[in-house]
Amino acid sequence: NAGVTQTPKFQVLKTGQSMTLQCAQDMNHNSMYWYRQDPGMGLRLIYYSASEGTTDKGEVPNGYNVSRLNKREFSLRLESAAPSQTSVYFCASSVLQGNTDTQYFGPGTRLTVL
Amino acid sequence: AQSVTQLGSHVSVSEGALVLLRCNYSSSVPPYLFWYVQYPNQGLQLLLKYTSAATLVKGINGFEAEFKKSETSFHLTKPSAHMSDAAEYFCAVRTRAAGNKLTFGGGTRVLVKP
Numbered sequence: 001n002a003g004v005t006q007t008p009k010f011q012v013l014k015t016g017q018s019m020t021l022q023c024a025q026d027m028n029h030n031s032m033y034w035y036r037q038d039p040g041m042g043l044r045l046i047y048y049s050a051s052e053g054t055t056d057k058g059e060v061p062n063g064y065n066v067s068r069l070n071k072r073e074f075s076l077r078l079e080s081a082a083p084s085q086t087s088v089y090f091c092a093s094s095v096l097q098g099n100t101d102t103q104y105f106g107p108g109t110r111l112t113v114l
Numbered sequence: 115a116q117s118v119t120q121l122g123s124h125v126s127v128s129e130g131a132l133v134l135l136r137c138n139y140s141s142s143v144p145p146y147l148f149w150y151v152q153y154p155n156q157g158l159q160l161l162l163k164y165t166s167a168a169t170l171v172k173g174i175n176g177f178e179a180e181f182k183k184s185e186t187s188f189h190l191t192k193p194s195a196h197m198s199d200a201a202e203y204f205c206a207v208r209t210r211a212a213g214n215k216l217t218f219g220g221g222t223r224v225l226v227k228p
Contacts, residue, residue: 042218105157
């Protein structure tokens, strides 16, 4: 059981380049999430997918798009990268345990935009 | 709206001393509360969660947290710090009113001195 996996682990882009961050989970979870982590700001939700076929904006969606390819996979795309998108990106999936969802996180992708 | 405040972005403790990390939340409805730990260059790992059952919650690695509604707090403690506790800790809140989305605090980095 690999849990939540993310690729790539590291990436350096130039301003204006595009890229897609990949996320997959093998826990049969319905919900998946993308966060960004910046120093002193905790994690902020970019987009989430409550179930296969649905996606919704989170707190900081501007400059990003997502695709819920199937139940396992949830990708995050930067169409035209900007230095402000330099961050660590985490994918998570969640399952109902008892009376609340619990989220499980991947190892992260460290992105630098020059 | 829901929010989380973690008092102190950095905490330094001696090995064997009490670890106390403070978390206060703001929510107009009953919350679910979580503590996550992040070791260097890794994703977030769930330490414990409060889901309206017992107010004192025990988690992994000897940590526990107490939900105090009157103080809107969910502080994390460990009686005796170990070198392996050096990490960043995040408090998070979730309510049905916010569409089950997690809101994170800014994080507290713990340094353990020998």
